Amino acid sequence: MTEVGVGLIGFGTVGAGVVEALQRNGDVLAQRLGIRLVLRGVADLDLARDRGVTVDPGLLTRDAAAVVGNPAVQIVIELVGGLTAARDIVLEALRLGKPVVTANKALLAEKAEEIFGAAAERKVELGFEASVAGGIPIIRAVREGLVANRIVRIYGILNGTCNYILTRMERDQMTFEHALKEAQAAGYAEADPALDIDGVDTAHKAVILASLASGVPVPMAAAHVEGIRGLPKADIEYARGLGYRIKLLAVIRHDDGGLEVRVHPTLIPADHMLASVSGVFNAVMVEGDLTGPTAYYGRGAGRLPTASAVISDVAEVARTLVGGARQRVPVFTRPPGEVRLREIGEIETRYYLRCSLLDRPGVLGRLTTVLGRHGVSIASVLQKEVHAGRHVPVVIVTHPARERDFTAAVREIDAMDVVGAKSLCLRIEGFGPEK
Amino acid sequence: MTEVGVGLIGFGTVGAGVVEALQRNGDVLAQRLGIRLVLRGVADLDLARDRGVTVDPGLLTRDAAAVVGNPAVQIVIELVGGLTAARDIVLEALRLGKPVVTANKALLAEKAEEIFGAAAERKVELGFEASVAGGIPIIRAVREGLVANRIVRIYGILNGTCNYILTRMERDQMTFEHALKEAQAAGYAEADPALDIDGVDTAHKAVILASLASGVPVPMAAAHVEGIRGLPKADIEYARGLGYRIKLLAVIRHDDGGLEVRVHPTLIPADHMLASVSGVFNAVMVEGDLTGPTAYYGRGAGRLPTASAVISDVAEVARTLVGGARQRVPVFTRPPGEVRLREIGEIETRYYLRCSLLDRPGVLGRLTTVLGRHGVSIASVLQKEVHAGRHVPVVIVTHPARERDFTAAVREIDAMDVVGAKSLCLRIEGFGPEK
Numbered sequence: 001m002t003e004v005g006v007g008l009i010g011f012g013t014v015g016a017g018v019v020e021a022l023q024r025n026g027d028v029l030a031q032r033l034g035i036r037l038v039l040r041g042v043a044d045l046d047l048a049r050d051r052g053v054t055v056d057p058g059l060l061t062r063d064a065a066a067v068v069g070n071p072a073v074q075i076v077i078e079l080v081g082g083l084t085a086a087r088d089i090v091l092e093a094l095r096l097g098k099p100v101v102t103a104n105k106a107l108l109a110e111k112a113e114e115i116f117g118a119a120a121e122r123k124v125e126l127g128f129e130a131s132v133a134g135g136i137p138i139i140r141a142v143r144e145g146l147v148a149n150r151i152v153r154i155y156g157i158l159n160g161t162c163n164y165i166l167t168r169m170e171r172d173q174m175t176f177e178h179a180l181k182e183a184q185a186a187g188y189a190e191a192d193p194a195l196d197i198d199g200v201d202t203a204h205k206a207v208i209l210a211s212l213a214s215g216v217p218v219p220m221a222a223a224h225v226e227g228i229r230g231l232p233k234a235d236i237e238y239a240r241g242l243g244y245r246i247k248l249l250a251v252i253r254h255d256d257g258g259l260e261v262r263v264h265p266t267l268i269p270a271d272h273m274l275a276s277v278s279g280v281f282n283a284v285m286v287e288g289d290l291t292g293p294t295a296y297y298g299r300g301a302g303r304l305p306t307a308s309a310v311i312s313d314v315a316e317v318a319r320t321l322v323g324g325a326r327q328r329v330p331v332f333t334r335p336p337g338e339v340r341l342r343e344i345g346e347i348e349t350r351y352y353l354r355c356s357l358l359d360r361p362g363v364l365g366r367l368t369t370v371l372g373r374h375g376v377s378i379a380s381v382l383q384k385e386v387h388a389g390r391h392v393p394v395v396i397v398t399h400p401a402r403e404r405d406f407t408a409a410v411r412e413i414d415a416m417d418v419v420g421a422k423s424l425c426l427r428i429e430g431f432g433p434e435k
Numbered sequence: 436m437t438e439v440g441v442g443l444i445g446f447g448t449v450g451a452g453v454v455e456a457l458q459r460n461g462d463v464l465a466q467r468l469g470i471r472l473v474l475r476g477v478a479d480l481d482l483a484r485d486r487g488v489t490v491d492p493g494l495l496t497r498d499a500a501a502v503v504g505n506p507a508v509q510i511v512i513e514l515v516g517g518l519t520a521a522r523d524i525v526l527e528a529l530r531l532g533k534p535v536v537t538a539n540k541a542l543l544a545e546k547a548e549e550i551f552g553a554a555a556e557r558k559v560e561l562g563f564e565a566s567v568a569g570g571i572p573i574i575r576a577v578r579e580g581l582v583a584n585r586i587v588r589i590y591g592i593l594n595g596t597c598n599y600i601l602t603r604m605e606r607d608q609m610t611f612e613h614a615l616k617e618a619q620a621a622g623y624a625e626a627d628p629a630l631d632i633d634g635v636d637t638a639h640k641a642v643i644l645a646s647l648a649s650g651v652p653v654p655m656a657a658a659h660v661e662g663i664r665g666l667p668k669a670d671i672e673y674a675r676g677l678g679y680r681i682k683l684l685a686v687i688r689h690d691d692g693g694l695e696v697r698v699h700p701t702l703i704p705a706d707h708m709l710a711s712v713s714g715v716f717n718a719v720m721v722e723g724d725l726t727g728p729t730a731y732y733g734r735g736a737g738r739l740p741t742a743s744a745v746i747s748d749v750a751e752v753a754r755t756l757v758g759g760a761r762q763r764v765p766v767f768t769r770p771p772g773e774v775r776l777r778e779i780g781e782i783e784t785r786y787y788l789r790c791s792l793l794d795r796p797g798v799l800g801r802l803t804t805v806l807g808r809h810g811v812s813i814a815s816v817l818q819k820e821v822h823a824g825r826h827v828p829v830v831i832v833t834h835p836a837r838e839r840d841f842t843a844a845v846r847e848i849d850a851m852d853v854v855g856a857k858s859l860c861l862r863i864e865g866f867g868p869e870k
Contacts, residue, residue: 021583021725031650031768032582129580135726137580145564145572147467148456148746215466273732276708290456290743291570294733297708298726308725311583324759333466 003036004318007067009089010079011044011060014103014130016051017307018077023053029311035318037311041067068093075317077310078102083110094118094126099321101313103130103306109204112217116331125320126331127313132205133158133282135305136298137312142212142286143331149288151213154252155429158205160280160300161189161196162228162248166236166265167278170245175233188280199227199248199263206250209284210261213254215334218261224344226264235354235424238395239267242352242382245275249429253347258340260347267352267428285431345404350379350428353396355413356420363418364394370416374409376401391420397428438471439753442502444524445514446479446495449538449565451486452742453512458488464746470753472746476502503528510752512745513537518545529553529561534756536748538565538741544639547652551766560755561766562748567640568593568717570740571733572747577647577721578766584723586648589687590864593640595715595735596624596631597663597683601671601700602713605680610668623715634662634683634698641685644719645696648689650769653696659779661699670789670859673817673830674702677787680710684864688782693775695782702787702863720866780839785814785863788831790848791855798853799829805851809844811836826855832863 008015022029022037030036042055043064061067068076068089076093078100080086086107093100095118102108108115108131119126129139133156142151157163161183168179180197183189195201203225210218228248239246244267253260268275273295277283282300287293299305357363368378382395398406410423441457443450457464457472465471477490478499496502503511503524511528513535515521521542526549528535535554537543543550543566554561564574568591577586592598596618603614615632618624630636638660645653663683674681679702688695703710708730712718717735722728734740792798803813817830833841845858 017725025583025585025725028585028650029583135723136729137576140575140580141572144751145575145747146743147750148460148464148743150460150463215463271711273708273711276706276711288570288743290452290460290739292734292740294571294731296729296731298729304725305727308581308583308723312580315582316579320758323755 001030001034001036002322003038004321005040005072005074006037006077006314007041007070007073007075008039008077008079009043009064009067010081011042011051012079013303014306014310015042015044015079016053017303018079018310019055020053021304021307021311029315033315033319035322037314037318040072041070043067064089065092068096068098074098074321075314076100077314078104079310080104081106083107087111087115090115091118094122094124097122097124099125099127099317101127101310101317103128103310105131105201105204105208109207109220112207112211112219116217120332125317127317128208129313130306130309132208133284133296134298134300134302135308136282136284136296136300137309138284138296139212140312141294141296142209146286146288146291146294149290151254151286152289153254153287154209154213154250154284155274155431156202156206156209156250156284157247157274157277157282158250158284158300159196159202159248160282161193162202163277163282164188164280165197166228166246166248169231169233170236170240173233176228176231197227197229199225202248202250202263206252206261206263209250210252210259211332213252214259214339215332216336216339217332218259218341222261222341224262224264228265231265232424234393235426238354238382238384239352240270242380242395242397243270244268244428245270246426247274249274251429258342260342262344262347265426267426269430272431345407347403348400349403350400350430351398351406352426352428353398353410354424355394355396356391356423357394358418358420359390359392360418366416366418367394367413370412371398371409374405376406376409436465436469436471437757438473439756440475440507440509441472441512441749442476442505442508442510443474443512443514444478444499444502445516446477446486447514448738449741449745450477450479450514451488452738453514453745454490455488456739456742456746464750468750468754470757472749472753475507476505478502499524500527503531503533509533509756510749511535512749513539514745515539516541518542522546522550525550526553529557529559532557532559534560534562534752536562536745536752538563538745540566540636540639540643544642544655547642547646547654551652555767560752562752563643564748565741565744567643568719568731569733569735569737570743571717571719571731571735572744573719573731574647575747576729576731577644581721581723581726581729584725586689586721587724588689588722589644589648589685589719590709590866591641591644591685591719592682592709592712592717593685593719593735594631594637594683595717596628597637598712598717599623599715600632601663601681601683604666604668605671605675608668611663611666632662632664634660637683637685637698641687641696641698644685645687645694646767648687649694649774650767651771651774652767653694653776657696657776659697659699663700666700667859669828670861673789673819674787675705677815677817677830677832678705679703679863680705681861682709684709686864693777695777697779697782700861702861704865707866780842782838783835784838785835785865786833786841787861787863788833788845789859790829790831791826791858792829793853793855794825794827795853801851801853802829802848805847806833806844809840811841811844
């Protein structure tokens, strides 16, 4: 049977998963591919740690460049992460004409033009199924399964850490801080959770999906990003009372007017499919103009689910190598200038607004007058507690409004003498065509 | 730009959708592929009917063989359906070495060895994404996205007609007959709905998925098939009271002990993701040994969603043609004898059993004694109404039991003098590892 040599750079959690999966399912895979994938080198700075899998010690090295340069290595798997060493490894492999498979969403999102450009220039394949939504074959679905469609909208729950925290906050009435501690204790959140809870990791993935949907490399700067850090428990409760759950949602909309990419805590109807995605699971809804809504669900992270995605790319690349063809599906098909990136001020959506108002006659009227003057129309108002003469929370749900009008109204509201603490604003996604 | 010639056989609903999609999105597709797909012939027996799309009259013919044989046609799309003309067309195209794309689940399920055998023998590609779950790229997900996994279980809601009927029965308290009429009026059910409501269409799709999961062609005879025809409205109500919904579910389980394929109305927990799949939508859960559960959702039928799937295969095949490689992913990778097919009597599951019992002291005890003697243990009993001295419905939910033991017990129960109408039995799927 034809053999294809694979070099693994980065022998951490996912790297060990790749080794384990190749050992466990190598025979099935060889049957399916007609090709045997053979590990020809494994590089990591830490050679001592026990990963729970056994690798021929002769394959292990601290020298990544030696593995990349090894003539017996035909495909390079980059699982180092980050933007520095990983970048060098990927670019060097591509320079040598070796296909690369990576799970590095940060690198692909932050250096899209450089990395995809290098791959395109040398006509070398770059697999990145594992970079978005772990074990869910979402990249393949968008690039190949829906290839005949204009991708109109994508909604994603793409960060298991945030979804775990939000699930615990909702189900167990925890504060954000408490739920974060639980996530860290369960191994679902890093000691420094910033990348996750500030929405940056979700934005990396959203930018990759937006690039695929639009056909142009979308810069990270085009994404509007808000995380869930410090989200008040009270708003999860109020949202629930209104028939919503709060999820950290990536929203991508693409039409003739442009492309919008945003990540923020979002109220979604409790009976919507995405609302039932709980814990560390991920889900992505992709709407094509031909298919209508489609959805994909599964584990978005973890040793073996992510290894499954990595190996699916290695398998695809190996087939192409053996078949003699090169870079069968170009990633970017349109010049960057062809797609207009929409500013956050331009978007239209519904809003959840919680204000702290002095409980005095006429105050609510003044607030609604301000909203009205900015063209923001109110769908419902909820006043939870009444304490005459004190500040009370008032929750307002709006009809679709333009972001810049809404924020101008809120700025004016927050400057009012009858308003206490700064208002809290969240966006609502109804998944209808109108918003 | 390189052109690839496409011949379309069968200009019905989906065929017209393919033409419309190529006209509407041909430019986007050409950008993504670097290849332009060009329609070079369209065959149908009815040339007069208005399909809502315009085709160059010079391309239209009643002669399918002429389109298949046209040297300018490099890929043949078969959308004739059925087992006779479609079989001839597919085999003739393969004989000529032309890749075939088909949505014909019946042909692939009933003639798997012949059709896939002919493709393998001539090393010609055969695309069938559109044969299962319409616009959902499920074939690609199983064959490529999850290629590194042993596929352990698949659950599918694969027939929109049945799901529409069950949804109407549950939401609007309709009888089966009434809901079927509504489905027919809405265009979701054929005048002769037998293939759908008797579970055969679902079984065709299940057999295709089971073949992909196991790597061997699974004969239709291996599938246990029950439809939803005449399902009593009362049982939907009772199931709801117990926290379940009834879906026509395809269940595929694959382990070292063998492969089981069954299609039957099934109670599933109301809070499970598949329970929320309503109307004509389809959904498939696929559990890989590496990924754990993954799920896929979308429109399972219809002009444009199915066209999207057809074109995704045409695109894939066109890339392979232009790249010079052939049949990159073999469908069957193991000799048929290697997988043991499990008989329905061998399966283990939980059951819902509704008996009609004379309301008299000791009767329920006699019934539970019979079940116990056959090794069937009871999880809960629900007696809805009480009319002393008359027959009353008693609903029993069992713990996991072996099918042959359960059916033997029911046979004995139905022969008891205190039992009225024949008992109604349904299977319950809890999606846990134990059942």
